[in-house]
Amino acid sequence: MTQFQDIIKRTKAYLCLDCGKCTSVCPISILNENYTPRLLVNKVLRGDIDLLNDELLWSCISCGLCYERCESDVKFHEFIRDLRIEAYKIGKTGVYAHHGTMQSIMRMMTRPDLKQNRLDWLTKDLKVKIPKSEIRNPKSDSLTLYFVGCLPYFDSFFSNLQLNILQIAKSTIKILNHLGIEPVIMPNERCCGHDLLWTGDIENFKKLAQHNIAEINKTGAEKVLVSCPECYVTLKEYYPEYVAPLNAEIIHISELIAENLPELKNNGGTGFQPVKTHSQDGCANSSLKVTYQDPCRLGRFSNIYEQPRQIIDAMGFKLKEMDKNRKSAICCGTSGWMNCSTYSKQIQLARLKEAKNTGADLLITSCPKCQIHFKCAMSDKNIDKKTKIEIQDLTTLVANQLK
Amino acid sequence: MKKISHIQTALETKDIILKFPKITPITYTVRKINTSPCKDGCPIDTDVKAYLGLIATGKFEKALEIVKKDNPIPGICGRICVHPCETECTRDEIDQPLAICALKRFLADYELRHGSTPDLAGVKSTKKGKIAIIGSGPTGLTAANDLIRLGYKVTVFEELPVAGGMLYTGIPEYRLPRNIIKTEVNAIKELGVAIKTRTKIKSLSKLRKQGYDAIFIAVGAHKGLKLRVPGEDEFKGFLDCITFLRAVSLGKKVKIGKKVIVIGGGNAAIDSARTAFRLGSSVHIVYRRSRKEMPANAWEIEEAEREGIKIHYLASPLKILGENGKVVGMECIQNKLGKPDSSGRRRPVPIKGSEFNIETETIIPAISQEPDLSWLPAGHKLKISKWNSFEVDEDTLATNVKGIFAGGDCVTGPKTVIEAIAAGHKAAKSIDRYLQRKPLKEETKVNERVEFEVVIEPKEKKERVYMPHLSIKNRKNFKEVELGFKEKMAIEEAKRCLKCGFCAECSECMPDCEKSLVSLSIPEEPSGILLRVPLDQREFPLNGNPLQGKFSLAGGKKVTVIVEPITAQVRSELCRGCGDCEEICEYSAPKLQDQGNGVFISKIDEIGCKGCGICASVCPSGAITLNHFTNKYIETLIKHSTRL
Numbered sequence A: 001m002t003q004f005q006d007i008i009k010r011t012k013a014y015l016c017l018d019c020g021k022c023t024s025v026c027p028i029s030i031l032n033e034n035y036t037p038r039l040l041v042n043k044v045l046r047g048d049i050d051l052l053n054d055e056l057l058w059s060c061i062s063c064g065l066c067y068e069r070c071e072s073d074v075k076f077h078e079f080i081r082d083l084r085i086e087a088y089k090i091g092k093t094g095v096y097a098h099h100g101t102m103q104s105i106m107r108m109m110t111r112p113d114l115k116q117n118r119l120d121w122l123t124k125d126l127k128v129k130i131p132k133s134e135i136r137n138p139k140s141d142s143l144t145l146y147f148v149g150c151l152p153y154f155d156s157f158f159s160n161l162q163l164n165i166l167q168i169a170k171s172t173i174k175i176l177n178h179l180g181i182e183p184v185i186m187p188n189e190r191c192c193g194h195d196l197l198w199t200g201d202i203e204n205f206k207k208l209a210q211h212n213i214a215e216i217n218k219t220g221a222e223k224v225l226v227s228c229p230e231c232y233v234t235l236k237e238y239y240p241e242y243v244a245p246l247n248a249e250i251i252h253i254s255e256l257i258a259e260n261l262p263e264l265k266n267n268g269g270t271g272f273q274p275v276k277t278h279s280q281d282g283c284a285n286s287s288l289k290v291t292y293q294d295p296c297r298l299g300r301f302s303n304i305y306e307q308p309r310q311i312i313d314a315m316g317f318k319l320k321e322m323d324k325n326r327k328s329a330i331c332c333g334t335s336g337w338m339n340c341s342t343y344s345k346q347i348q349l350a351r352l353k354e355a356k357n358t359g360a361d362l363l364i365t366s367c368p369k370c371q372i373h374f375k376c377a378m379s380d381k382n383i384d385k386k387t388k389i390e391i392q393d394l395t396t397l398v399a400n401q402l403k
Numbered sequence B: 001m002k003k004i005s006h007i008q009t010a011l012e013t014k015d016i017i018l019k020f021p022k023i024t025p026i027t028y029t030v031r032k033i034n035t036s037p038c039k040d041g042c043p044i045d046t047d048v049k050a051y052l053g054l055i056a057t058g059k060f061e062k063a064l065e066i067v068k069k070d071n072p073i074p075g076i077c078g079r080i081c082v083h084p085c086e087t088e089c090t091r092d093e094i095d096q097p098l099a100i101c102a103l104k105r106f107l108a109d110y111e112l113r114h115g116s117t118p119d120l121a122g123v124k125s126t127k128k129g130k131i132a133i134i135g136s137g138p139t140g141l142t143a144a145n146d147l148i149r150l151g152y153k154v155t156v157f158e159e160l161p162v163a164g165g166m167l168y169t170g171i172p173e174y175r176l177p178r179n180i181i182k183t184e185v186n187a188i189k190e191l192g193v194a195i196k197t198r199t200k201i202k203s204l205s206k207l208r209k210q211g212y213d214a215i216f217i218a219v220g221a222h223k224g225l226k227l228r229v230p231g232e233d234e235f236k237g238f239l240d241c242i243t244f245l246r247a248v249s250l251g252k253k254v255k256i257g258k259k260v261i262v263i264g265g266g267n268a269a270i271d272s273a274r275t276a277f278r279l280g281s282s283v284h285i286v287y288r289r290s291r292k293e294m295p296a297n298a299w300e301i302e303e304a305e306r307e308g309i310k311i312h313y314l315a316s317p318l319k320i321l322g323e324n325g326k327v328v329g330m331e332c333i334q335n336k337l338g339k340p341d342s343s344g345r346r347r348p349v350p351i352k353g354s355e356f357n358i359e360t361e362t363i364i365p366a367i368s369q370e371p372d373l374s375w376l377p378a379g380h381k382l383k384i385s386k387w388n389s390f391e392v393d394e395d396t397l398a399t400n401v402k403g404i405f406a407g408g409d410c411v412t413g414p415k416t417v418i419e420a421i422a423a424g425h426k427a428a429k430s431i432d433r434y435l436q437r438k439p440l441k442e443e444t445k446v447n448e449r450v451e452f453e454v455v456i457e458p459k460e461k462k463e464r465v466y467m468p469h470l471s472i473k474n475r476k477n478f479k480e481v482e483l484g485f486k487e488k489m490a491i492e493e494a495k496r497c498l499k500c501g502f503c504a505e506c507s508e509c510m511p512d513c514e515k516s517l518v519s520l521s522i523p524e525e526p527s528g529i530l531l532r533v534p535l536d537q538r539e540f541p542l543n544g545n546p547l548q549g550k551f552s553l554a555g556g557k558k559v560t561v562i563v564e565p566i567t568a569q570v571r572s573e574l575c576r577g578c579g580d581c582e583e584i585c586e587y588s589a590p591k592l593q594d595q596g597n598g599v600f601i602s603k604i605d606e607i608g609c610k611g612c613g614i615c616a617s618v619c620p621s622g623a624i625t626l627n628h629f630t631n632k633y634i635e636t637l638i639k640h641s642t643r644l
Ligand SMILES: Cc1cc2nc3c(=O)[nH]c(=O)nc-3n(C[C@H](O)[C@H](O)[C@H](O)COP(=O)(O)OP(=O)(O)OC[C@H]3O[C@@H](n4cnc5c(N)ncnc54)[C@H](O)[C@@H]3O)c2cc1C
Pocket: B080, B081, B082, B134, B135, B136, B137, B138, B139, B140, B157, B158, B159, B160, B164, B165, B166, B167, B170, B171, B172, B199, B200, B201, B202, B218, B219, B220, B221, B222, B245, B267, B268, B269, B271, B272, B375, B407, B408, B409, B410, B414, B415, B416, B417, B418, B420
């Protein structure tokens, strides 16, 4: 079908050998026998348009493991994303988690006249530049912009999980300040649109992208720093692909920290404190064992595997790798605030157990959503003690360990 | 730690507040089976169940609206109505009937406390026709209220200086404070009704000449009947109860003795006795039959006795005793009850040799009243019955003279306020038809009703909430004796209602139903009645066939009844096993079940689930759906309530 022709071409689905490696590795397929990526490709190749009505279209958690495994380079996760865009056009959606509140918030952000109060959390000790509405002197100095993302929203929406997720933003600024950078923060920033794109709402994704591109360009920033892997891949890959590139370099905070490790460690009396235990009792424990969760958007999607590990190492933690790490890391179980299912839960529990089995006391991740999803899974009253492990965000940890 | 609070109330983020007010879903279980006994017992078909239900949920304004639909004087009725509804109330079989009347009063008092906006809906003189109403009692007032709302010009003529009829000049102030009457009469005046007090009508043809197109006679029954006992016309010290009560009500100086006898057993007798007690006299009541036959309200008799009034049951006056032309006492005789008479009550038969005397200075006969027709000019053509009342067509209240209607006590003899209101409604309907030149007799279509048997499930006993009373020692005055319910008491009492026949017809649910599935009327062509029921009730009306059944209508027609169970369902592949549903369900219907591998999935017990939908509103993954309370609906709610 011509409708699918472009998709087949762009995602190289025509190269599929029907080998089923994708299905064998897919965490959803392992749990839900009805779902197989191989068959979905097969159906599209056969021109089965009824596929757009298939609920299974929304079951994929877009972790990208299949693509990683595929010998023929079929971008299955993007393939499914494009099919969702088609399905969305005819009124199909997945089952939204949290009653679609997140989707509503994202769509609300497309309104041009939206009044946000999104900088409430800034405290005096954090040094930032807040652009006024008029256009700043372009390129007057080498500006770094910090794109905060949806952290303020998550922080209050998931207040029940007691995440303190805003600490990620505060820590990022603290680290930047430490490196002598006073970032620009935009009071009129919008959601990057990652989840709208992945749930098929391309129109509203584009609106958000256009808005953010215009706003960022207005500031004249040369570097855009992000602390969220989803913002990272969206600004870096999807904006150029669907709308327009930014006139700036996109950097993830872990890249920046890793690059500046020598400076952070040695220069001018600054540096890391000797690693103490993270626990409340305060007794020193230099050999605290930790493990690391590769977020799929940072790892498989952006190839940033080593920088976080270097940082963990530099802080003096002992990193115990999970069996499935880096390219084969298992994801946090759900994506796009959609079809968060019993399978998601099982993936989360299995992954937490895996983390625990390394003997680590702390699970480090660098994606706010990994943290939310894992903590959500652990908040049930029926949770097995053996699956419970403390979780910390990498950036937060770095900021805490700074002298 | 209550994990799920943030979803139930409002979504607040740092930047956006999502108002999410209706997350607690509405009831959408409609079970409707026939009407309820209370409504049936009420002469004006008040939607009792509806207003009780609304009180129970704290919706007082809406409840009052329901009451006012049929009753223009709720504050009055709420105090002195004889409430036949309570006699019919099913709850009587369990403990005591609902305090339906007192709850009505509560609503009127609530409005009084919180101020009201007059409901002027439809009040515009849009129709041609001028109507004269003679008498401002409940009959006249109700007719005036209805007719002005229908668009006519209405004038009420009242002989006395105050409006209200027996409400004002019969029923004493301690039962019905005057400000209540004034407020409710004023509300009717505000609609545009002209009330001309101190205007006694003496000629109907004069009214006609003044341009009134229709006349409604509602002059009540004010003439006291004679005792027909020797000495009655010989000695001074007699005071007819109506004259007595009227004089007291109008603030005139009334002379009665230290010792008073009231003769009779109706409300007028009790009221006279309690009024005399308040004026400082010691009072005896003499009544022919036993307490059981006494027509006065039982609760009034009780209060009278508590106030120290001595009631001589089964006693009749034989002779008035006098000295120097003044009453000094009365000779009575004791009775026993014989065979029932024409009224069905057992006839009192005197017991020989049981005579006894009571000392007194004043005798107040309160045996019965008949209409006072002395105002009618000689040669009027109206038909009068042998009881001195107007003869009218029972259905239309039309007299034998065209354009003249009569109703209330002047037709029936002394009855009750609620019957007077019913007569007022009936008269207004007829007069409207008369002025619109429609045949007076409506082709009445009797509503066909589905005949189901009302089954009371065994209910726990719960005592009626009792009305607080003024203490006995504070009663030597005309302060209101019954003090009224507080909000909490009203809600508690209203919650006792069993909701006989289920649906209350309050129509609250209709705007809430997203799919407009609720319809209150039984379809003409009986394609079917939809009963949305919780599953445990499924088999209840449908003996044997849980989902569908055929039922006979009153006229012999058959109707299909379709029952749709409402329960929450979990799509197990979406359930995360978080337990939020289990935590929030009031009926403990959802239960997490271990799938054996440490995976928990919620299962909802269909019998326990009441279909309220609250679990669907908290489920993080949208795993729960209800028949029509879908996640889409919840999403729409969020979208609609988003204000930025
Ligand atoms: C003492 C007493 C206590 C009662 N207690 C209760 C009770 O607790 N509960 C209850 O439900 N009922 C009670 N009743 C009965 C109730 O008050 C009457 O049934 C009811 O008021 C009848 O209403 P009506 O409008 O037909 O007549 P009324 O209320 O009698 O009104 C008739 C009006 O017409 C006026 N009128 C008469 N002739 C003329 C004329 N020619 N021109 C102008 N105006 C004229 C009269 O002055 C009077 O105001 C009681 C009655 C009495 C006497």
